Amino acid sequence: MNQAEVTKLISQLKISPPTRLRKFRTPRGPEGRLDTLRKTVTALVKHERLELNRARALEARMYTERLISDAIRYGDCHKTTMEMADYWLIEKQLVHKLFKVLVPRFENYNIACTRIFYVPRNMTDPRYSKAVLELRGNPYPSLVRDTSSNKNLIHNILLEEAKKAYRTKKYAEIAAKIDAVESTVGLENPTTTESDGNK
Amino acid sequence: MSLSSLIYRLTGTLRTVERAFLLVLNGKYPPDNFRLCLDQLQPQENWNNSQINSHKGILEQILGDGFLFAVPKHRRTIEKRLKRKYGDPEYHMKILLPNKKLQVCNVCGDDHEPKTLCPTCYKKVIEETRAMQDAIQNELKLEPVEQEVVVMYEGEKDSKPEEFWKGKRIVEMEKPRPQWFSDNLLQKTTQKGAETSDVKPSNLG
Numbered sequence: 001m002n003q004a005e006v007t008k009l010i011s012q013l014k015i016s017p018p019t020r021l022r023k024f025r026t027p028r029g030p031e032g033r034l035d036t037l038r039k040t041v042t043a044l045v046k047h048e049r050l051e052l053n054r055a056r057a058l059e060a061r062m063y064t065e066r067l068i069s070d071a072i073r074y075g076d077c078h079k080t081t082m083e084m085a086d087y088w089l090i091e092k093q094l095v096h097k098l099f100k101v102l103v104p105r106f107e108n109y110n111i112a113c114t115r116i117f118y119v120p121r122n123m124t125d126p127r128y129s130k131a132v133l134e135l136r137g138n139p140y141p142s143l144v145r146d147t148s149s150n151k152n153l154i155h156n157i158l159l160e161e162a163k164k165a166y167r168t169k170k171y172a173e174i175a176a177k178i179d180a181v182e183s184t185v186g187l188e189n190p191t192t193t194e195s196d197g198n199k
Numbered sequence: 200m201s202l203s204s205l206i207y208r209l210t211g212t213l214r215t216v217e218r219a220f221l222l223v224l225n226g227k228y229p230p231d232n233f234r235l236c237l238d239q240l241q242p243q244e245n246w247n248n249s250q251i252n253s254h255k256g257i258l259e260q261i262l263g264d265g266f267l268f269a270v271p272k273h274r275r276t277i278e279k280r281l282k283r284k285y286g287d288p289e290y291h292m293k294i295l296l297p298n299k300k301l302q303v304c305n306v307c308g309d310d311h312e313p314k315t316l317c318p319t320c321y322k323k324v325i326e327e328t329r330a331m332q333d334a335i336q337n338e339l340k341l342e343p344v345e346q347e348v349v350v351m352y353e354g355e356k357d358s359k360p361e362e363f364w365k366g367k368r369i370v371e372m373e374k375p376r377p378q379w380f381s382d383n384l385l386q387k388t389t390q391k392g393a394e395t396s397d398v399k400p401s402n403l404g
């Protein structure tokens with residue numbers, strides 16, 4: 001077959017899309033479905049974090065990913081991309097945000113630019129399972145607590161102690177070296193092995 | 200009453216009885232006075248039927264000896280009865296069961312289902328998020344968004360260098376930053392040495 005593979009013609013998303021689309025019950029058919037999703041995508045670009053029903057969040061995520069990846073790939077001078085942005089973003093001030101804020105933010109991302117967390121069910125009415133859909137790099141407090149930087153965790157305490165032990169060992173070595181040389185040039189400042197800038 | 204009148208009446212009665220017998224023997228109906236006693240002379244079968252029907256009520260005549268409602272003919276097995284009562288452990292149990300799949304949050308210790316957020320922590324975060332979203336939308340309104348938005352809490356203006364605020368849209372919140380919302384997410388693990396010798400209490404995480 002001489003044709004190019006169809007799947008290679010569009011930008012590959014960093015999320016795994018489902019095999020078939022979810023139906024949303026609306027009297028206007030497929031157009032109505034897209035209309036509801038347009039509202040969600042617009043709100044997501046506007047607010048950067050939304051609480052939605054789970055199916056709606058998972059579905060709106062795909063369209064947002066596609067929109068942002070197209071914007072990164074083709075830029076704002078591409079006619080089709082601009083039309084898509086015009087279609088998906090109902091509030092037109094967000095078209096500026098897409099190309100001027102979100103594209104620079106996500107240009108160098110190796111991971112998906114949206115994130116989904118499942119919200120605990122309300123036990124008094126557990127019929128609807130909700131989810132939080134957010135854009136990465138938003139200014140809001142993180143939904144999952146970053147515990148890697150907590151200095152009171154046991155592995156961090158152990159690493160700190162190991163670092164101290166290594167340092168004292170190095171200091172002792174340097175001091176022994178200085179004593180051995182017995183140079184009268186002057187005292188050298190012991191250099192630390194601590195590496196600044198390591199996260 | 201005189202004796203003569205009594206004899207007269209007796210003879211009259213005997214005469215009518217005689218006439219009635221004569222009529223019956225000739226195959227004719229007797230006069231009204233004797234109808235009741237003569238009815239008993241009807242054939243035996245007819246007499247029986249009429250006797251039964253007259254004794255029973257109209258419902259009994261229709262229903263006869265009895266009427267069967269739709270009732271279970273067979274007893275349900277014990278398995279089916281128990282399943283109706285308590286449900287099926289493989290499909291749906293009707294009785295209340297403990298949820299054994301709960302996890303404990305590392306931060307606040309609340310219980311939550313696996314693969315979901317902790318409800319207490321989530322509530323705290325989403326309330327703060329909504330407050331920030333409102334503040335941001337009040338600030339931006341309908342202008343085209345061309346810069347990254349940074350939220351600045353009360354008394355944070357001087358805590359960051361000038362370059363941090365440069366090229367960003369600053370949205371001010373009219374309250375101090377919540378304790379749990381750390382602002383130094385990209386803080387380096389190695390920090391500058393302290394300038395003073397005062398001992399500060401640790402930040403406790």
Ligand SMILES: [Zn+2]
Nearest residue numbers: 304307317320
């Ligand atoms: Zn928690």
